[in-house]
Amino acid sequence: MIGRHWRGLAYRERADAYQEHLERHTLPQLRSIPGHRGAYVLRREQRDEVEFVVLTLWDSLEAVRLFAGDEYETAVVPAEARELLLTFDEKVVHYQVAIEQSPALRG
DSSP, rough: EEEEEEEEEGGGGGHHHHHHOOOIIIIHHHHHTTTTEEEEEEEEEEESEEEEEEEEESSSSHHHHHOOOOSSTTTTHHHHTTTTEEEESSEEEEEEOOOOOOOOGOO
C-alpha cells in the first residue's frame, strides 16, 4: 500500500471553506477511483493560518496515477482550492506503508 502525503496552509478566515472543499469535492472524487484505500485530513490551528496535512492511501502507484496522472509527484490542487490556500506543497511525497494498524478496519 502507498501513502501519499501533502501539506498546505490556509488563511485562517478561509480554512473552513477549504475543509469543506475537501469534503464536498476532493474526497468524493477519490472514493470513485479504483485502488483508493482511504484518506486522513489533519488540521492544525496556528497563529495566523491553519495547516492541513492530507494523507491518502492507495493500492499501488498505478492507482495513484489514475488520480494524479503520469506526473504523479506533482500536487493536484484545483484552482478553487488554490484560492483558499496561502501556500502548499507543489510536490507530494509517496511512502510504502510498512505497518498498518487501524481498529476501524477490524471486522
